[in-house]
Amino acid sequence: MLEALPLPTVILYVAVGLYVMGFLFRNQIVLRALVLTGSSCYVIYYYIVSETPLWDAIIATGLIMASTAYGLINLLLSRSRLAVPWAQLPVLEAMTTFGRIEPGLFRSLMKAGSLRSATEETPLTQEGVPPEALVFLVSGGMRIRKGDVDIVLPGPCFIGEVGWMLGTPASADVHAAEGAEYVLWPRETLRRTIRANPRLETALDALVAHDMARKVAAAAPKARAASADAGSDAAQAAE
Amino acid sequence: MMPTLDFAALMGIGAVACYMAGLLFRDQIVLRLLILIGSAFYIVYYSIAAEAPLWTAIAGTLGITAANLWGLGALLLSRRPSAVPMRQRGIREAMGGMEPGLFRRLMRSGEEMRAGGPIQMTDENARPGALWFLVSGRARLMKGGRAGWLEGPCFVGEVSWLTGSPASAEVTALPGAVLVRWERAELRRLVRRSLRLETALEAAIAVDMARKVSQGRPSLEGEAAGPGGDAAA
Numbered sequence: 001m002l003e004a005l006p007l008p009t010v011i012l013y014v015a016v017g018l019y020v021m022g023f024l025f026r027n028q029i030v031l032r033a034l035v036l037t038g039s040s041c042y043v044i045y046y047y048i049v050s051e052t053p054l055w056d057a058i059i060a061t062g063l064i065m066a067s068t069a070y071g072l073i074n075l076l077l078s079r080s081r082l083a084v085p086w087a088q089l090p091v092l093e094a095m096t097t098f099g100r101i102e103p104g105l106f107r108s109l110m111k112a113g114s115l116r117s118a119t120e121e122t123p124l125t126q127e128g129v130p131p132e133a134l135v136f137l138v139s140g141g142m143r144i145r146k147g148d149v150d151i152v153l154p155g156p157c158f159i160g161e162v163g164w165m166l167g168t169p170a171s172a173d174v175h176a177a178e179g180a181e182y183v184l185w186p187r188e189t190l191r192r193t194i195r196a197n198p199r200l201e202t203a204l205d206a207l208v209a210h211d212m213a214r215k216v217a218a219a220a221p222k223a224r225a226a227s228a229d230a231g232s233d234a235a236q237a238a239e
Numbered sequence: 240m241m242p243t244l245d246f247a248a249l250m251g252i253g254a255v256a257c258y259m260a261g262l263l264f265r266d267q268i269v270l271r272l273l274i275l276i277g278s279a280f281y282i283v284y285y286s287i288a289a290e291a292p293l294w295t296a297i298a299g300t301l302g303i304t305a306a307n308l309w310g311l312g313a314l315l316l317s318r319r320p321s322a323v324p325m326r327q328r329g330i331r332e333a334m335g336g337m338e339p340g341l342f343r344r345l346m347r348s349g350e351e352m353r354a355g356g357p358i359q360m361t362d363e364n365a366r367p368g369a370l371w372f373l374v375s376g377r378a379r380l381m382k383g384g385r386a387g388w389l390e391g392p393c394f395v396g397e398v399s400w401l402t403g404s405p406a407s408a409e410v411t412a413l414p415g416a417v418l419v420r421w422e423r424a425e426l427r428r429l430v431r432r433s434l435r436l437e438t439a440l441e442a443a444i445a446v447d448m449a450r451k452v453s454q455g456r457p458s459l460e461g462e463a464a465g466p467g468g469d470a471a472a
Contacts (some may be wrong), residue, residue, distance in 0.1 A: 009295075016299035021272070023306040026314065028267065035262065060255040067259040075265070099441075165449040205442035212448045213401035 008049040015041035032072040039065040044200040063212050078104025091115065091183055094138045094156035099210035106204045113185035118176040124184075125170035126157050133161035140180025146172035155180070157215065161208045164190075247288045271311040278304040316340070323343035327351075330374050331420065333392035334443045341439045346419070349430045354416040359405035360395045367396035371422050376416025382408035391416065393451065397444045400426075 005013075015038045022034030039061050047058040077083045083103045084092055092106050101109070118140070125131045127146060137155030144151050149172075159174050164187065176182050194201035244252070245409050254277045261273030281300045285293040317340025323331055326417070330351075331342045354376065361367045363382060367440050373391035381389035387408075389395070400423070412418055430437035 012295070012299070019299075019303045020306040023271070023303060023310050026267070026310065029263070032262065056251075060251065063255055064258045064262065065264045066250065071265070162449045162452050165446060166453050167274050167452045197440055202438050202442045205445040206438045209441040209445035209448060210401055212445065213398045216398050216448070217402045217404040 007048065008045055011041050011045045011048075015039070015045060029072065029075055032068050032075070036068045036072065039068065064172055076145070078102060078107075083107055088115065089180060090181075091136070091138050095136070095207060097156060098214050099207040101203050105197075108153065108193065108197055108200050109185075109204065110183070112190050113183045115181065115183050118178055118180045118182065122176040122180075123173070124176055124182075125163070125172070125174045127173050128169045130167055130169050131163040131187070133186050134161060134164040134190060135176075135185075136183045137157040137176065138181040139181060140182075141177040143175040143177055144172050144182065145175075152177060155182075158208055158211045159162050165208065199230050247284055250280045251283035251288070254278070254284055267314055268311065271307050271314070275304065275311070302455060311368065319342075330372070333374055334372065335446045337439050337443055341433075341436050344429070344436055345421075345440060348425055349419045349421045350420050352420065354414050354418060354433050355414045356414055358412040358416070358418065359409065360412055360418075360420075361399070361408065361410045363407065364405045365407045366403065366405050367399050367423070369422050370397060370400045370426060371395040371410075371412075371421075372419040373412060374417040374419060376413060376418075376436070378410050378412045380408045380410055394447050395442055397448065401441070401444065 018034045018038030018041065022031045022038060025034070026030045028128050042061045043058055043065075046054040046061065079102055081089070081092070081103050084107060088106075091110065092101070092103065095101060095106070113136075115138075121143065124133075124135050124142070136158050139155055141152045141154050142157075142159060144153060159182075160170060162168060163170050194204065257273045257277030257280060261270045261277060264270045264273070278300050282297055282304075285296040285300065318338060320328070320331075320339050322339045324343055327342070327346055330346070331337060331339070334342070337345070349372075357379075360369070360371045360373075360378065371394065373389065373393050373395055375391045377391070378389040378395065380389060389410065394400075396406060398404060399406055430440065
């Protein structure tokens with residue numbers, strides 16, 4: 001039969017076990033939470049293992065706990081809307097009507113762009129010219145001119161997203177209507193930002209995917225009604 | 240005069256400093272490398288701090304080191320293109336170069352096939368039961384009684400996957416086409432477990448859709464391909 005282990009030893013084993021488990025996880029929140037709990041066990045162990053508490057070890061473990069907690073709080077904050085400045089919340093809400101983005105990444109995205117309000121009709125893309133910026137129309141409308149077509153459509157949506165992804169020319173003149181609110185990311189600034197943060201690039205592309213799919217799905221019934229012809233999900237993208 | 244620190248104390252301080260610095264980083268590779276260095280300092284410290292090596296502490300630190308090394312190895316492996324089986328590397332490239340570890344997970348729930356005969360992938364006005372990737376070869380489109388063509392590599396059924404809307408055409412892979420099929424419900428379960436995978440898949444679809452929009456719709460019989468563009472806007 002196993003002899004009962006002394007309490008300090010049990011606590012030490014638990015501490016080591018929690019650290020080991022923590023480092024087996026890739027999820028950083030789980031990793032840090034387990035390291036934090038393991039460190040708490042270490043502190044208790046150092047406090048009771050000898051007649052007088054091992055203050056040096058307790059202080060050292062406390063420092064490790066502080067940096068773990070700091071990292072954990074940062075991680076949790078980056079996933080919370082608390083990380084988003086009040087003025088930018090409408091932009092995040094507009095984006096999440098069709099997709100989703102981690103609030104921390106959204107903040108990084110917004111740092112590379114500027115939120116603007118159109119006091120008059122403002123050109124955003126020009127037909128045949130690669131867009132110099134990616135635009136997100138938060139609210140208000142946009143005027144699209146292409147050949148004989150001249151229509152006003154509402155946001156929220158991206159403008160210039162295909163040019164942004166592929167560097168191709170815009171297929172229409174698009175203007176922000178008077179009173180429209182939009183975020184504008186100069187192409188080069190945004191390119192630099194996402195180069196430094198690949199997670200942001202993936203998140204932005206995923207948002208754009210949802211936006212394009214929504215536009216295509218909305219265009220399909222109109223196209224059908226007009227006896228238009230291109231087909232399939234794949235083909236819808238071209239409509 | 241400043242008090243001098245002995246070697247053991249320096250090792251202890253080095254260990255704590257590395258652990259602290261590591262846990263401040265969000266980049267997991269940096270985090271784990273610093274913890275690894277910190278653990279090495281700890282082992283030296285526990286070996287020399289007392290008259291006899293503190294074997295229990297050394298064993299504990301070795302356990303932490305092993306777990307950390309395992310995590311670091313898994314992390315590095317998931318980023319190596321060589322982690323993708325040779326026959327799937329072309330598919331990954333065609334999809335735009337998703338992170339190898341995520342791509343492998345995606346492919347594990349997919350079914351690779353070569354069309355021996357025509358394989359219907361979507362039906363007009365019906366919600367597809369699967370997301371498809373046409374790796375190579377051609378597919379025929381039928382919409383409103385008119386025919387067109389799609390050339391791989393491209394996704395098929397991706398708009399429905401993202402929006403839940405019905406497909407706007409019947410798409411049939413032609414014999415010889417190489418395909419990957421993800422059953423819708425199974426893929427949904429998979430991405431629900433991993434936001435990273437879901438985002439990576441959506442990012443791959445974004446590039447594919449942008450390409451389709453930019454190139455214009457597939458040509459249908461009796462007409463030239465039309466222009467697409469940002470005016471999906």
